[in-house]
Amino acid sequence: xxxxxxxxxxxxxxxxxxxxxxxxxxxxxxxxxxxxxxxxxxxxxxxxxxxxxxxxxxxxxxxxxxxxxxxxxxxxxxxxxxxxxxxxxxxxxxxxxxxxxxxxxxxxxxxxxx
Amino acid sequence: xxxxxxxxxxxxxxxxxxxxxxxxxxxxxxxxxxxxxxxxxxxxxxxxxxxxxxxxxxxxxxxxxxxxxxxxxxxxxxxxxxxxxxxxxxxxxxxxxxxxxxxxxxxxxxxxxxxxx
Numbered sequence: 001x002x003x004x005x006x007x008x009x010x011x012x013x014x015x016x017x018x019x020x021x022x023x024x025x026x027x028x029x030x031x032x033x034x035x036x037x038x039x040x041x042x043x044x045x046x047x048x049x050x051x052x053x054x055x056x057x058x059x060x061x062x063x064x065x066x067x068x069x070x071x072x073x074x075x076x077x078x079x080x081x082x083x084x085x086x087x088x089x090x091x092x093x094x095x096x097x098x099x100x101x102x103x104x105x106x107x108x109x110x111x112x113x114x
Numbered sequence: 115x116x117x118x119x120x121x122x123x124x125x126x127x128x129x130x131x132x133x134x135x136x137x138x139x140x141x142x143x144x145x146x147x148x149x150x151x152x153x154x155x156x157x158x159x160x161x162x163x164x165x166x167x168x169x170x171x172x173x174x175x176x177x178x179x180x181x182x183x184x185x186x187x188x189x190x191x192x193x194x195x196x197x198x199x200x201x202x203x204x205x206x207x208x209x210x211x212x213x214x215x216x217x218x219x220x221x222x223x224x225x226x227x228x229x230x231x
Contacts, residue, residue, distance in 0.1 A: 035219075042118075042207070042223055043159070048217060056217070093159070101149075102161055103149075104161060105160075
């Protein structure tokens with residue numbers, strides 16, 4: 001069991017560019033979550049999937065954000081036309097069928113916008 | 115109103131002493147869950163302990179225990195015999211309701227714990 005992995009760990013982009021982050025959950029975890037954490041704050045919920053279905057989206061997830069989990073395994077989070085308000089740590093978590101209340105987090109992707 | 119409140123931005127504790135990190139919550143849902151996570155400087159959120167609203171006994175996991183006072187809406191984390199490796203940010207979080215669509219966690223702003231040798 002290798003834990004939740006995220007790629008890249010750090011992304012530097014210019015304002016206006018698109019970025020995509022990948023999350024690989026723990027094997028056989030059917031639930032996958034995305035959170036955003038800004039400096040000095042706790043994580044804020046963005047969206048979550050059960051298998052390939054996206055079941056909930058936060059109001060924080062504007063039209064520029066899109067998340068997918070096409071085969072119910074890994075997930076991608078894309079941000080289009082990055083803005084100055086987008087820099088944050090983007091965290092992914094997964095939880096197993098048997099313990100849906102426990103979310104195991106990955107190391108996160110830190111986004112910097114120049 | 116804040117759903118999760120952590121009033122201690124930072125704490126300094128002598129090694130081997132016990133430490134209590136405060137957390138109060140606000141919900142009108144009778145079914146909810148409370149969590150504590152540890153975030154070391156590496157950034158990864160580490161799950162520590164969970165307490166369900168209907169659980170009769172306080173949750174314990176090794177050196178961690180959750181002091182659950184339902185009437186006061188508090189869920190304090192107690193770490194016994196603190197170690198240098200306990201130095202980190204600690205977040206309290208809540209999940210409201212049960213079933214589909216009620217799985218997101220709402221986090222507090224965290225407490226930075228520093229253990230002094």
